[in-house]
């Protein structure tokens with residue numbers, strides 16, 4: 778397992794109050810298929826949160 782990204786291909790850098798992220802310098806950018814899955818999961822999570830807000 779990569780120590781920098783932990784296998785996620787995303788490299789987070791906390792600098793002061795600002796968090797930046799980018800492709801892991803060791804593993805390289807996330808493969809497109811994996812990226813698409815991540816985006817889909819994120820959209821589903823956002824949709825679920827919005828529905829929860831409306832219901833609550």
Ligand SMILES: [Zn+2]
Nearest residue numbers: 779782801804
């Ligand atoms: Zn990595």
